[in-house]
Amino acid sequence: MVTAGSSGRECSYSHDISGELFDDIAGETWSCPHEYTDSSDYCPVHRSSASAQEVRSFITNACERDDAGRAETQFFGAECSALELGHTVLDDSSLFPVDFRDAIFGGVSMKKSRIRRPITLAGATIRGPLNCKQAVFEQEFDIHGAVIDRDATFEFARFDNWCTVSDTRFKEATFNGAVLSRGIDAAGVHFRGHSEFVNTNFEQLTNFRGATFVERADFDGPEFFLDARFDQSVFYGPAFFETTKFHQVGVFRNAEFNGPVSFRNCLVVGRGSFQNAKFGDAALFPGIKFESVATFNGAKFHKGVDLRKASISQLRFKPLVVKPAASPVRFSGAHIGGGVLQVPDSGASEVQLRNATLGDVKLHSSKTELVLDSFGLEDVRYEGFSFDGLEQELPDSGGRLELVESGGHRGWWQSALSILPGRRRQLQSKSDGNDDLENSMLVRTYRKAKNGADRVGESKASSYLFRKEMKYRRKGHLETVHDPEASGTRRLTAGFRWISNAALYVTAGYGERPSWTVVSSVVSILLFAGAYTALGVYTGDASAAESLLFSAQSFVTFIVGGGPEATGFGVELLSVLQGFTGAFLVAVFVFTLTRTVYR
Known part of the structure; x- marks a missing residue:
């Protein structure tokens, strides 16, 4: 004035x-x-x-x-x-x-x-461009509350002291390659146009609390060496934080992303928080690495969330909404060391974890009767994952594992740790008609789950998972036998393996059911006794009892020696065959009993 x-x-x-x-x-x-x-x-x-x-x-x-x-x-x-x-x-x-x-x-x-003393344009109005390209500010630089009507350029500038742009209103702003050695206060800053911070170095505290980005925001490749705060910031256009490195905490609590946002291949060394954040468009986090805690509690994802191949030390994922409902939450190929993973309260009812690695992670869902019906766990590796809380969903639930569809869209490991029985809907169709591939994936899925249960000493779960693994091996062998494109040798080999697998299942429950071996032995003795009677080994009123005794003695011939006397080639051959069968079943019983004791 x-x-x-x-x-x-x-x-x-x-x-x-x-x-x-x-x-x-x-x-x-x-x-x-x-x-x-x-x-x-x-x-x-x-x-x-x-x-x-x-x-x-x-x-x-x-x-x-x-x-x-x-x-x-x-x-x-x-x-x-x-x-x-x-x-x-x-x-x-x-x-x-x-x-x-x-x-x-x-x-x-x-x-x-090179400005060697503090400089301030606080509250200033700059009606033209602001050009500070390659400038060096050795002392504090302050333009808080300023209004810049044209482009502002700070490319490759160096700020050796504090930089203050809080409540500043920029049109387009470029900080590409800039170095902020002592920190930046950008609380409440407003970017009306494109804002760029590509390969910028934020060497001290970075404060973008309450910032507004109207157009595209590019934070590709910068490094935040101290805390980076974006609490309550609002992004109306696309936002890119790809390959960004947060060496301490990266906080986006209560932030609002109205356009698509990508944190592809980011590194967050300290705590990463998206608590109560709102994502109005696609939320992309593929390949992101959280070396500490990653929090998504209370978040709202309105167009899906992608955390494929993410690496997360401790996860807290309890979002309120993930839409659309038909789209799963994607953690395929992710490595999650521990924490909680919960199906959202609203929207998507499936979390896809195909090829992921799970540590001490707790799975929660209020949407399905069985928790595992909400998780696609095909080909998952378990490193410290506890099946304790899921024991009621394993053998006790009495269901079968097949390809299961949930809400019209089902990933195939609901073939897998959906391993679990249950009142599941079975899909008879095959993916791409490739049954061998499908069964091999199921076998791999159950084997990895069984190994994971073994690592944490959960024998009951391990036993069940092993039986499911063997079941799908048997199914795969049978499908190869019926495959017209398979070679004769391959089909013959598959047939032999199917017979071996089926025999082990029937006689011992794959080494997990010693009582089945006892039953198989009794049935074997009865069947051979009937055969001896039919061959006329004994006649008269006591023929049935004598045939039964002869059968029992033949059954243990290879074990105790001195088999019963038989007359006729057919009877002798049958007795030898029964002796071999008896020895086999006794050996299976010892193996199965020992296995269950160690379980």
Whole structure:
């Protein structure tokens, strides 16, 4: 605000400093202390007709005087067509800031300059571009509350001290390759256009709390060496944080992403939090690595979430919403060391974990009667995963594992750890008609689950999972036998393996059911007794009992020796065959009993 007047050779300009912007300055009105040299009554910075060169010389001379005090470097309310300080070295004869608070400039350039003292344009209005490309600011740089109507460029600039852009309103802004050595305060900053921070180095605290990004926001490749805070920030356009490195915490609590957002291949060394964040478009986190805790509790995903191949030390995933309902939450190929993974309260009813690795992770779902009906766990590796909380869903639930469809979209490991029985809906169709591949995946799935249960000493789960693994091996062999495209040798081999598998299942429950071996032995004795009777080994009223005794003695011939006397080649051959069968079943019984004891 300008008032007319004259005070010798001093500039006649005065400025209202009663607002918060000047709370460090005493009084209500500030009078410009600078001298003027022409008849206009105003110094060059308060005379809009002054040339850019005149303004430049005036400012550098004022700042570089040996006796320059605080007043000599104050230029409140400056109004110039341009502030041209490009390719300038502004020395630090004192550390009083070059103060352009509340100024109005047509444009500002500090390109390739070295500013060795603090500089502030807080509350300024810059109607043209702001060019600080490759500038070096050795002291604090402050433009908080400024309004910049054109593009702002800080490419490859270096800020050796604190950088403050809080509540600043940018159009488009570029900080690509910049180095912020002491931190940046960008709380409440507003970017109306494209904002770029590609390969920027944030070496100290980074504060973007409450920031607004109207158009595309690019944070590809920067490094945040201390805490990065984006709490309550709002992104209206696409946001990219690809290959970004957060060496401490990365916090996006209560942030709002209205466009698609990508954190592809990011690294978060400390805590990463998206608690209560809202994702209005696709949320992409493939390949992200959280070395500490990753929190998504209370988050809302309205167009799906992708965490494929993510590596997460501790996961807290309890989102409120994941839409669309037909799209699963994707953790395929992820490595999750521990934590909680819960099906969202609303929307998607499936979490896809195909090829993932699970540590001590707790699975929760309130949407299905069986928790595992909500998780696609095909080909998952288990490293410390506990089946304890799922024991009621394993053998006790009495169901079968096949390809299961949930809500019209089912991943195939609901073939797998959906291993679990249950009241599941069975799909008879085969994926792409490739039954061998399908069964091999099921075999792999159950084998990995069984090995995981063994690692944590959960024998009951391991036993069940092993039986399911063997079941799908048997099924695969049978399908190969019926495959018209398989070679004769392959089909013959598969047939032999199917018979072996089926025999082991019937006689011993794959080594998990010793009682089945006892039953098989009794049935064997009865069948052979019937055969002996049919062959006329004994006749008369006691023939049945004698045949039964003969059969029992033949059954243990290879074990105790001295088999019963038989007459006729057929009876002798049958007795030898039964002796072999008996020895086999006794050996199977010993193996099965030993196995169950160790279980």
